[in-house]
Amino acid sequence: MEFTDSIIARRMKDINGSAIREIFHLLAKPGMISFAGGNPADTALETDVAARLAVKALEKYGTSLIQYGATEGFAPLKESAAQYFRDTAGVPATPDTLLPVQGSSQAFDLILKALIDPGDVVLVESPTFLGALQAIRTYGARIESIPTDEGGVIVDALEEQIKRYHPKMIYVIPTFQNPTGVTLAADRRRPLAQLAAKYGVLLCEDDPYRDLRYEGEPLPSIASYDAEGWVAYMGSFSKIIAPGLRVGAVIANKTLMRKLVIGKQSADVHSPMLNQAIVDGYIREDILMPHIRRILDDYRRQMNAMLDGFKYFPEGTVHTLPQGGLFVWAKLPRGMDALELFPAAVEKNVAYVPGTHFYPDLGHTDTLRLNFSKSTVEEIGRGMKILGEVLGGNGR
Amino acid sequence: MEFTDSIIARRMKDINGSAIREIFHLLAKPGMISFAGGNPADTALETDVAARLAVKALEKYGTSLIQYGATEGFAPLKESAAQYFRDTAGVPATPDTLLPVQGSSQAFDLILKALIDPGDVVLVESPTFLGALQAIRTYGARIESIPTDEGGVIVDALEEQIKRYHPKMIYVIPTFQNPTGVTLAADRRRPLAQLAAKYGVLLCEDDPYRDLRYEGEPLPSIASYDAEGWVAYMGSFSKIIAPGLRVGAVIANKTLMRKLVIGKQSADVHSPMLNQAIVDGYIREDILMPHIRRILDDYRRQMNAMLDGFKYFPEGTVHTLPQGGLFVWAKLPRGMDALELFPAAVEKNVAYVPGTHFYPDLGHTDTLRLNFSKSTVEEIGRGMKILGEVLGGNGR
Numbered sequence: 001m002e003f004t005d006s007i008i009a010r011r012m013k014d015i016n017g018s019a020i021r022e023i024f025h026l027l028a029k030p031g032m033i034s035f036a037g038g039n040p041a042d043t044a045l046e047t048d049v050a051a052r053l054a055v056k057a058l059e060k061y062g063t064s065l066i067q068y069g070a071t072e073g074f075a076p077l078k079e080s081a082a083q084y085f086r087d088t089a090g091v092p093a094t095p096d097t098l099l100p101v102q103g104s105s106q107a108f109d110l111i112l113k114a115l116i117d118p119g120d121v122v123l124v125e126s127p128t129f130l131g132a133l134q135a136i137r138t139y140g141a142r143i144e145s146i147p148t149d150e151g152g153v154i155v156d157a158l159e160e161q162i163k164r165y166h167p168k169m170i171y172v173i174p175t176f177q178n179p180t181g182v183t184l185a186a187d188r189r190r191p192l193a194q195l196a197a198k199y200g201v202l203l204c205e206d207d208p209y210r211d212l213r214y215e216g217e218p219l220p221s222i223a224s225y226d227a228e229g230w231v232a233y234m235g236s237f238s239k240i241i242a243p244g245l246r247v248g249a250v251i252a253n254k255t256l257m258r259k260l261v262i263g264k265q266s267a268d269v270h271s272p273m274l275n276q277a278i279v280d281g282y283i284r285e286d287i288l289m290p291h292i293r294r295i296l297d298d299y300r301r302q303m304n305a306m307l308d309g310f311k312y313f314p315e316g317t318v319h320t321l322p323q324g325g326l327f328v329w330a331k332l333p334r335g336m337d338a339l340e341l342f343p344a345a346v347e348k349n350v351a352y353v354p355g356t357h358f359y360p361d362l363g364h365t366d367t368l369r370l371n372f373s374k375s376t377v378e379e380i381g382r383g384m385k386i387l388g389e390v391l392g393g394n395g396r
Numbered sequence: 397m398e399f400t401d402s403i404i405a406r407r408m409k410d411i412n413g414s415a416i417r418e419i420f421h422l423l424a425k426p427g428m429i430s431f432a433g434g435n436p437a438d439t440a441l442e443t444d445v446a447a448r449l450a451v452k453a454l455e456k457y458g459t460s461l462i463q464y465g466a467t468e469g470f471a472p473l474k475e476s477a478a479q480y481f482r483d484t485a486g487v488p489a490t491p492d493t494l495l496p497v498q499g500s501s502q503a504f505d506l507i508l509k510a511l512i513d514p515g516d517v518v519l520v521e522s523p524t525f526l527g528a529l530q531a532i533r534t535y536g537a538r539i540e541s542i543p544t545d546e547g548g549v550i551v552d553a554l555e556e557q558i559k560r561y562h563p564k565m566i567y568v569i570p571t572f573q574n575p576t577g578v579t580l581a582a583d584r585r586r587p588l589a590q591l592a593a594k595y596g597v598l599l600c601e602d603d604p605y606r607d608l609r610y611e612g613e614p615l616p617s618i619a620s621y622d623a624e625g626w627v628a629y630m631g632s633f634s635k636i637i638a639p640g641l642r643v644g645a646v647i648a649n650k651t652l653m654r655k656l657v658i659g660k661q662s663a664d665v666h667s668p669m670l671n672q673a674i675v676d677g678y679i680r681e682d683i684l685m686p687h688i689r690r691i692l693d694d695y696r697r698q699m700n701a702m703l704d705g706f707k708y709f710p711e712g713t714v715h716t717l718p719q720g721g722l723f724v725w726a727k728l729p730r731g732m733d734a735l736e737l738f739p740a741a742v743e744k745n746v747a748y749v750p751g752t753h754f755y756p757d758l759g760h761t762d763t764l765r766l767n768f769s770k771s772t773v774e775e776i777g778r779g780m781k782i783l784g785e786v787l788g789g790n791g792r
Contacts, residue, residue, distance in 0.1 A: 001596050003625030003649045007564055009513045017658045037464070045459040050670070054450045063441040066638035068433070070420075102498070102664035109663045113534060117405045118514065135662035138509060168403055200397050229399030242462035246668045253399045262413045266531035267505050267663065268498035272642045274446070275668055 011118065011140035023353060026346055033383035035370040036351040038178065038326055041302075044295040044373075045242050049287065050278055057277035065273045071265050073100035074276035080283040081235070081249050089210055090224030091233045093251045099260055100249050100271050104208050104234040107250035107260075108132060110267065111169070111204055111232055112139045114259035121167040125153060127329075127358030127367070129178045129206070132171055143360040146170070150320075152177065152184030155191045162199045169202045174222055176209040176325025179358045179369035183323060186219050193225035201230065202256070208236035208248070211292050213324035214300035229253030237279050239326070240292050247271070247279045299373055302380060303328070306372040309384025314393040326373045329355070331366055332391065338368040345390045350383045407514065407536035419749060422742055429779035431766040432747040434574065434722055437698075440691040440769075441638050445683065446674055453673035461669045467661050469496035470672035476679040477631070477645050485606055486620030487629045489647045495656055496645050496667050500604050500630040503646035503656075504528060506663065507565070507600055507628055508535045510655035517563040521549060523725075523754030523763070525574045525602070528567055539756040542566070546716075548573065548580030551587045558595045565598045570618055572605040572721025575754045575765040579719060582615050589621035597626065598652070604632035604644070607688050609720035610696035625649030633675050635722070636688050643667070643675045695769055698776060699724070702768040705780025710789040722769045725751070727762055728787065734764040741786045746779045 005013075027034045058065055072078070078095035085091040085098070101107045116122070118140035124132065126145035136143055144165050147157035153172060161167070172192070174184035184192070196203035205222045223233040229252070236248035252260060264270070282288040306328055310319055316333030332338055339354040355367025372380055401409075423430045454461055468474070474491035481487040481494070497503045512518070514536030520528065522541035532539055540561050543553035549568060557563070568588070570580035580588070592599035601618045619629040625648070632644035648656060660666070678684040702724055706715055712729030728734055735750040751763025768776055 001593060001624065003651055004596065005651050005655075007511055007596065007598060008652075008655055009509070009511050009516075011513070012510055012655055012658070015655075015658055017654075017661060039464050042459040042463060045462050047454040047459055047462060050462055051451045051454040054454075054670075055447045058443045058447040058450075062443055063438040064640075066441050066443060066446055066640035067438060068435050068634075068639045102668075105662065106664045113405070114408055115403055115405050117407070120405075131662060131665070134658070138659060138662055197397060200400065200403065202403060228397065238464075243464045243665075244460075244462035244669050246664060246666070255399055255401050256404075258413075259401075259404055259408055262408070262411055262530070263534060265413060266501065266527060266534050268502045268642060269527070269639075270642070272498075272668065272671055273640050274450075275670065 012138060015134060015137050023351065027351055029349065032349050032351060033375055033379045034351045035372070035375065035383060036353050037371055037374050039374045040239055040243065041295070041298060041373050043298065046291070050242065053278045053281035054274060057274065057281060061277065065277060069270045069273045071261050071270045073271065074273045074280065077276040077280040080280050084283055085233065085235050085249070085251060089207060089221040089233070089235070091221050091251050092224070097254060097257055098249050098251050099257060099264070100247060100276050101264070102246040102248070102268070102271055103238050103243070104206055104236040104248040105131060105135070107234040107248055108204060108206065109135055110250065110260045110263040111202070112136065112141070113263040114256060115168050115202060116141045121165040122169045122171055123158070123161055123165065123167045124171045124360060125173065125177065126360055127179050127355060127364070128171065129173060130357050132206070133360060145360055148182070150182060151188060152182055153188060153192065155188050155195070158192070159195055162195065162201060167201055169204060170196065171204045171206065172222070173206045175207055175219070176212060176322055178209070179327050179353070179355065180329040181320045181322030181325050181327045183219070189220060189222050190225040192222050193231055196230035197228045203231045204234060205231055206234045208239050209325040211240050212296065212299060212326065214296060214303060215323040223251065229256070232256065240288065241279055241282050245275045245278060247275050301377055302372040302375065305377040305380040306370060306384060309381055312385045312388025312393050314391050326371050328370045328372065330368050330370060336391065337365045339365040341390055345387060348386050348390055350386045350390070352387070408534060411530060411533050419747065423747055425745065428745050428747060429771055429775045430747045431768070431771065431779060432749050433767055433770050435770045436635055436639065437691070437694060437769050439694065442687070446638065449674045449677035450670060453670065453677060457673065461673060465666045465669045467657050467666045469667065470669045470676065473672040473676040476676050480679055481629065481631050481645070481647060485603060485617040485629070485631070487617050487647050488620070493650060493653055494645050494647045495653060495660070496643060496672050497660070498642040498644070498664070498667055499634050499639070500602055500632040500644040501527060501531070503630040503644055504600060504602065505531055506646065506656045506659045507598070508532065508537070509659040510652060511564050511598060512537045517561040518565045518567055519554070519557055519561065519563045520567045520756060521569065521573065522756055523575050523751060523760070524567065525569060526753050528602070529756060541756055544578070546578060547584060548578055549584060549588065551584050551591070554588070555591055558591065558597060563597055565600060566592065567600045567602065568618070569602045571603055571615070572608060572718055574605070575723050575749070575751065576725040577716045577718030577721050577723045579615070585616060585618050586621040588618050589627055592626035593624045599627045600630060601627055602630045604635050605721040607636050608692065608695060608722065610692060610699060611719040619647065625652070628652065636684065637675055637678055641671045641674060643671050697773055698768040698771065701773040701776040702766060702780060705777055708781045708784025708789050710787050722767050724766045724768065726764050726766060732787065733761045735761040737786055741783060744782050744786055746782045746786070748783070
């Protein structure tokens, strides 16, 4: 018989792939100004440093670097990364509680694999990272929303949702959230850790943007307030070194860690040591912090250019004012539809992501996500002006 | 409350990790002769070539090599690997039907993710690769065995099992099987592809050892006989270039491929391009085939030394006579127990894997798997002699 998709798993039948990654296929058009991605600037990626660190590591560690390695990760990186997340985020990480993974996407996939039985509930901010929504769905979990405001997750509302849905997990991006750019208020961080412990729910703190702060003071991670192991911290080097290396880390209590390691054994045996060694080199040679400082200056200018560009948008447009990260979020005036206007924008060579894709229940077609890291200040100005025209703004 | 494993998913509760990877922790003991792993020889791993190809690729492709990349894989490798598997295995691969993955372990994990609803049946050879057994269990599938003989899977018996269990998948390692070293007979290959199509079952052909042939002529892959998309072919560069790079590939029909790509989007977004580019360099510079020829000469000597070493084993021991791969499989005389004797062997500084771990239902404690690729000819002779003594052989 011909191959038929009737053998596809029920939970996978209706999952048709990331809308963003589909939009990427449109961006090959020459001259396109893309506010659609979440990529670091190419100028923030140092191929010369990567090459030097790769050669140095292969010389230093020899064949062990390309032989089978431990599922638990490359020992030097486990140590340096644990130190890094202790220093920058206050996460109580040790080499034993830190697992290097293929970006924080794999961290989340392994946590879902460890915890989710079909039908379990996962609470998420709404809107949230659409890759996380897709991952949750591939495990057959139910998704319910957490009410948020300009300070991120609303603590009392979260408690109500926990009581109502008895979730197994809470997924939160507390710092410069994707897609909104909003940061969870300082005084809500300890209460979130406490709620997770009180109700026995695992809180997944996805924190890949933490180090991209252009204004204000860093806040402690939610995990820094976790005394009983109910917060799993997902860190990433994608946004501060290079996404293509695929190196992130998950920090979790030892009971959960054991199941994450077992899940990783069958997912991919281990992460490539060469890539882990390059990231370890960045940390140990003390070149990571100066590198971050340099890219912050560029990204700050780009973000400010984007915020300035809203002057071209129609009156009544509302947008976030992030202190860092890669994204600004906008809500168009009543009656306007960012999903409907998307083809017209692409036609004029400017792309964004319609906000509807980030909502568990879709809708909210008046919203859009704009990324500033992949465009120059000049492109941002030009692109925002074009978008303003497409949206019928008056260029006030 | 304290963190409790009561929130772990039901299907993960009883999975406690790969027995082999636990055995690995014992092998750090100095002077240990390990027949336990499945690692290539360190002398087969070329760190200088890896370093040169990494530098060359970073120069050639620039920041695109460490920026976010396509889930579908690094385009040059999709092309070169498709050509490679067409040439070496007769698999009808094209860049569109080939997905680079983190070793064939990830290929299998993504196929399981795409197909398995809890309770679905997967048929496997018994014994089989224990990583596959663990992966199947993490998806909550039921495992049933396929009868085999010295020619691998018995075709009629497989058809009986298909009729009885209505499986969704069949998992087979047809060439130099792990753990037995047995190769599926030439005249059984087309019938297996036909059975998969007749009953609408996906046959996963895991073929990482194909190129490690020390005797006899290569056989066509099962996938080469697949006309309707019911065979998914899993290839790997782990055994012929370097496992630590974590580069393999899965070749599947386009309907299934779409779901594998979606699964990979949420599993790890994409595989690192640097690693894919190193493997692509090996293929395109025509250094892979000469490299394989060189390692074959070494491995052939090592295998023969191991086969010779069975003279130290007790009378009545039966073992396979592989034509390639990394493993020899042995069955001890009646009443002997390879699981029970394992601590005594480790005490004498020789390790193997008790065969019981490779059986879906355990048992078969009279069997063991011996790997020869990671030890020198001298170590193999010495190790087999020690093992013979531990087993009470008479050194005939």
